[in-house]
Amino acid sequence: MADKEYTDPERMEKIVSLCKRRGFIYQSAELYGGLNGCWDYGPLGVEVKRNLKDFWWRRNVQEREDIVGLDGSILTHQAVLTASGHVGGFSDPMCDCLLSKARLRADQIEPQSGTAYRYSGASEGEWTVERNFAVLLREGQNENKARKTARQYYAQFHPNKSLSPKSLELQGETTSQEENTTSFNPENGSLLTEAREFNLMFKTQMGASSSEDDPNAVAYLRPETAQSIFTQFKNVLDTSRMKVPFGIAQIGKAFRNEINPRNFTFRSREFEQMEIEYFCRPGDGLRLTDEWLENRLSFYEEIGLPREKLHVLDVPDGERAHYSEKTYDIEFDFPFGCQELEGVAYRTNYDLSKHQEHSGKPIEYFDEATKEKFIPHVVEPSAGCDRTVLALLCEAFDEEEVVDSKGKTETRTVMRLNPRIAPIKAAIFPLLKKNEDQVRISREIQKELGRFMHVFYDETGAVGRRYRRQDEVGTPFCITVDFETLGEEDPDLKDTVTLRHRDSMEQERVAIADLLPHLLKEIR
Numbered sequence: 018m019a020d021k022e023y024t025d026p027e028r029m030e031k032i033v034s035l036c037k038r039r040g041f042i043y044q045s046a047e048l049y050g051g052l053n054g055c056w057d058y059g060p061l062g063v064e065v066k067r068n069l070k071d072f073w074w075r076r077n078v079q080e081r082e083d084i085v086g087l088d089g090s091i092l093t094h095q096a097v098l099t100a101s102g103h104v105g106g107f108s109d110p111m112c113d114c115l116l117s118k119a120r121l122r123a124d125q126i127e128p129q130s131g132t133a134y135r136y137s138g139a140s141e142g143e144w145t146v147e148r149n150f151a152v153l154l155r156e157g158q159n160e161n162k163a164r165k166t167a168r169q170y171y172a173q174f175h176p177n178k179s180l181s182p183k184s185l186e187l188q189g190e191t192t193s194q195e196e197n198t199t200s201f202n203p204e205n206g207s208l209l210t211e212a213r214e215f216n217l218m219f220k221t222q223m224g225a226s227s228s229e230d231d232p233n234a235v236a237y238l239r240p241e242t243a244q245s246i247f248t249q250f251k252n253v254l255d256t257s258r259m260k261v262p263f264g265i266a267q268i269g270k271a272f273r274n275e276i277n278p279r280n281f282t283f284r285s286r287e288f289e290q291m292e293i294e295y296f297c298r299p300g301d302g303l304r305l306t307d308e309w310l311e312n313r314l315s316f317y318e319e320i321g322l323p324r325e326k327l328h329v330l331d332v333p334d335g336e337r338a339h340y341s342e343k344t345y346d347i348e349f350d351f352p353f354g355c356q357e358l359e360g361v362a363y364r365t366n367y368d369l370s371k372h373q374e375h376s377g378k379p380i381e382y383f384d385e386a387t388k389e390k391f392i393p394h395v396v397e398p399s400a401g402c403d404r405t406v407l408a409l410l411c412e413a414f415d416e417e418e419v420v421d422s423k424g425k426t427e428t429r430t431v432m433r434l435n436p437r438i439a440p441i442k443a444a445i446f447p448l449l450k451k452n453e454d455q456v457r458i459s460r461e462i463q464k465e466l467g468r469f470m471h472v473f474y475d476e477t478g479a480v481g482r483r484y485r486r487q488d489e490v491g492t493p494f495c496i497t498v499d500f501e502t503l504g505e506e507d508p509d510l511k512d513t514v515t516l517r518h519r520d521s522m523e524q525e526r527v528a529i530a531d532l533l534p535h536l537l538k539e540i541r
């Protein structure tokens with residue numbers, strides 16, 4: 018059983034650095050100091066993301082008769098999100114650090130124990146300030162630390178901004194023992210404000226003439242892709258003639274004004290979701306939730322996340338979203354701990370009922386078999402595309418000691434990405450860039466394979482170095498055109514190439530004519 022508490026910050030640092038160095042993921046607006054919680058996918062990252070989305074779409078839409086697709090608008094009518102409960106309730110509890118002004122998610126603060134040093138104010142000569150403040154000291158910390166922190170806090174109210182906090186006299190010091198409190202900032206011990214609700218949606222104004230106060234002009238960037246599926250349910254039903262049970266799938270951007278974006282792309286403000294709303298009869302909801310859970314676990318295994326690193330959390334009563342009667346969180350062992358990858362939720366008929374009620378239009382389904390009318394229930398497997406990409410990158414990253422051709426030991430960095438997901442499927446090298454025949458044949462192979470997959474041509478540097486460059490970005494196959502390909506060493510080997518496998522580093526001879534079927538089998 019894996020240790021769910023285990024973290025490896027050093028490994029995570031290496032992954033983030035590789036992502037930037039090799040063009041997987043960059044901080045958004047890095048040129049201007051970065052836009053917090055937003056990320057840009059570089060030339061390799063965009064391929065990984067696209068491969069993941071294409072594979073998800075193929076498995077969930079194209080290979081199934083009971084699921085159809087949708088691409089809804091990102092800008093969302095406020096009535097939709099009022100009906101769904103997002104306008105009134107899509108919020109996180111937030112509090113502020115009185116000292117640093119950092120904003121924290123109140124429900125994510127680790128409980129701490131220690132001695133709270135409390136003050137009623139401070140003075141300096143004639144000047145005084147009366148405000149309650151406190152600092153939590155953990156066992157073994159010196160009480161002067163509390164006084165220093167308190168002086169820093171009170172100094173911000175002094176009119177002389179260059180005054181040393183040391184000149185302040187603290188007022189009314191008392192202490193109390195605190196057990197498992199979440200009222201102090203774990204970073205600096207400072208007291209936090211009371212928690213208050215913070216709506217996570219991005220609000221915007223629509224139309225050229227809109228004024229900020231015009232309620233009719235308000236729209237939101239969608240916080241989940243699900244709502245356009247619910248509001249288009251009737252249209253899809255009428256135009257596609259699907260019969261319950263059936264699903265509507267969507268991949269697209271969602272936006273949340275997260276209080277604390279963190280862990281690289283894991284919690285972002287702009288991210289992509291891959292969601293299915295699977296509509297069913299009321300009595301089938303719980304069974305289908307279990308079935309979807311298994312289906313989704315298999316999917317993750319198919320793209321290279323091992324089963325032993327995936328954990329299922331049966332979310333207890335009181336912790337599920339307001340619409341859910343049952344939720345499983347699929348969690349993955351990231352280097353920063355075991356965290357949610359996907360939620361599989363039984364949303365009952367909550368959303369369709371709400372949209373029927375608020376719009377005043379019938380959204381019922383007529384069952385031909387039983388001649389009954391009902392509002393379908395729904396099971397929702399909702400995956401994060403960016404989180405899955407991150408999990409795949411974290412899982413793929415590896416460093417191993419290898420001995421080079423000169424007998425020297427070196428560290429090989431290799432991204433062991435599943436070939437389905439790898440950004441470049443095959444790299445093609447002429448052994449010598451000055452050999453015109455090798456270059457010509459390599460270019461022909463590049464052109465032929467490039468019609469079916471993303472390939473890369475490289476002729477610079479020693480072949481060993483070219484292999485290493487490809488290992489680092491996860492290219493599963495390298496193809497080298499050499500003298501044997503030209504038939505110069507052995508006529509039997511004419512028109513064959515060296516196919517080198519990334520993970521084992523083994524090499525085999527393959528006929529050029531067999532390359533395409535061979536690779537297609539591996540990457541599909």
Ligand code: GAP
Binds near residue numbers: 241242360
């Ligand atoms: N429609 C249901 C829904 O949106 P959710 O658990 O809030 O449920 C589903 O989100 C998935 O979307 C999560 O499991 C996660 O993979 C992804 N996700 C949610 N918030 C995210 C964020 N701030 N950054 C990246 N991915 C996020």
